[in-house]
Amino acid sequence: MSASHADAAGHGGSSRLLRLINERTALGCLFLRDRLTxxxxxELTGFSKPTASEVIKRLRAAGLVTVAGRTSGGPGPRADVYAIDADAAYSAAVSLRExxxxxxxxxxxxxxxxRTVKCPLGDDPEAAVVAAVADACAMAEVDRDRLRSVWVAVPGSYDGRGDRVRNIDIExxxxxxxxxxxAEALGTPVRIDNDVNLAALAERHHGVGGTEGFALLWLGEAGIGLGIDLGDEAGGGLLHGFSGAAGEIGYLPIGTPSAVAPPxxxxxxxxxxxxxxSQRHGREVSSARSAIEVAETADDAEFFDVVAxxxxxxxxxxxxxxxxxxxxxxxxxxxxGSGRLGEAVGAALAKLGFGTPVKRTAVEGDAVLRGGLDAALATVRRQLLADPLATGNSEGAA
Incomplete structure (x- = not known):
């Protein structure tokens, strides 16, 4: 991330452009490294010492960078350690659960x-979303004016062309x-995406997805969905399809085409x-998750073979x-369970002639919320990098 040319003198628009490039470069380095002297x-940018000092001064005045401490030990004088001001901006993720x-x-x-908040949807889901975001900010003592991005995960497909959610059972x-x-009710930009897509985003960043492209099959208590990561060679990103409905694999007909209504x-x-x-195998269970766990304990190969x-x-x-x-x-x-289902699905695919490896997710906790927060944070950081001082929190930062 070199900007060795950035000390060049300029006039008018040229000097403003150079300052913007320097601010973006320094802020990007802090996003990547977290803390820097x-x-x-x-060393990272090629700035001269005076330029580095001026850039840091402007970013601090904008409320984006703070002094996080001082170096200790080692040769030479102690130096201030700079870090992103955590309270400069906030992001939120919302997950609607059927x-x-x-x-x-x-x-x-x-x-x-x-902060995380869980609450019922009630009769007015939109009002519930707005109220829950406000409550979460209040409980976290977060300034609502600094909430810069909200991503909403829905158990359905989102068509951005018509700003409409489809294939959803939430009235x-x-x-x-x-x-x-x-967006109008919250006073901040809002993005909507399928919940499994956001889980796939979390898998790429924190799980076993990797960068070569993968398919995340969401097997849920309420339904099934598919997140498709195209991989870096294909340009990265998730496949949404023309109407946003890519990955709605739960509706894939399975059975004889001549059937009136194949399952x-x-x-x-x-x-x-x-x-x-599971009940047909003589076990009374309250959920599919417990059915998998009980079948593992019983070493029920037939059960896993049928499911797989x-x-x-x-x-x-x-x-x-x-x-x-x-x-x-x-x-x-x-x-x-511990991965028995994945092994069985991999074996079943192999019998069909496919050698694609199957792995159990490695994302801990709520993958949908984690992916939503990743997306929201990336959105906020892109906004700040576009023009750091314009989006900072200081009126006199220019």
Whole structure:
């Protein structure tokens, strides 16, 4: 991240552009390294010492950078250690959970989690989202005016062209204009995405997804979804499709084409189907997650073989078309147990002629909220890097 040319003198717009480049460069280094001394910033960027001092001064005046301590030990004089001011901006993630739950998480500019809130959706989901974000900020003692980005995860597909959520069972959210209404009510930019897509984002950054492209199969108690990471060679990012409905694999018909209403993958492998299968094996369980865990304890190979064959039939089309480097199992069912289900699905795919490895998710905690916070934080940082002083918190920062 070199800016060795940045000490060049200029006039008018040229000098302002050079200052902007320097500010972006220094802020980017602090985002990457977390903490830096002025000599370290000089070494990383090629700034002269006076330029580094001026850039740090401007970023501190804008409220984006703070002194986090001083160096100790070693040769030479002690130096101030600079860091991103965690309270300069905040981001939030919202996860709507079928049938009637809402989770919110708020994080600061350094990515540290400040607060999580869980509450019922009630009869007005939009109002519940706005109230829950406000409550989370209040509990975290976060200045609402510094909330710069909110990402909302929905258990359905989001069509950005019409600002509309589809394929969702939460009543009241399919009315067009949801993103715009939430942005106006919250007073900050809002983005909406499928919950499994955001879980896939978390898997890439914190799990076993990697950068070569992968498919994350979300096996949940309520339903099934697919997140498709295209990998760095294909430009990175998630595949959303023309209408935002890419990955709605739960609706994939499984069965004889001549059948009047062939079952879909969700009917065969989502939570209720796994519970029924477990009951047929003589076990009374309250959830699909517990069904997987009990079957592992009982070493029930037949149970896992049946479940894996059902899942593999749906995955065969994914592997044939996308050829992902790896398939990651996530969700309450996919993450259950110690990985026996993943081994069984991999074996079932191999019998169909596919050698794609299958792994259990490695993301700890709530993958949807974690992915949403990653996306929201990246959005805020891009905003700040576009023009650090314009989006800083000091009126006299120029």
């Amino acid at each position: 002025r000599p370290e910033l000089v 049938p009637d739950r809402l989770d919110v998480a708020v994080a600061d500019l350094r990515g540290e989690l400040r 009241g959210l399919e009315t067009p204009g949801l993103r715009q209404r939430l 879909d993958l969700q009917e065969l492998a989502a939570g209720p189907a796994i519970v029924r299968l 064959r059902r899942i593999a039939i749906g995955l065969a089309s994914v592997v044939t078309i996308l050829a992902p480097a790896v398939i990651v199992l996530a969700g309450e069912i996919g993450a259950a």
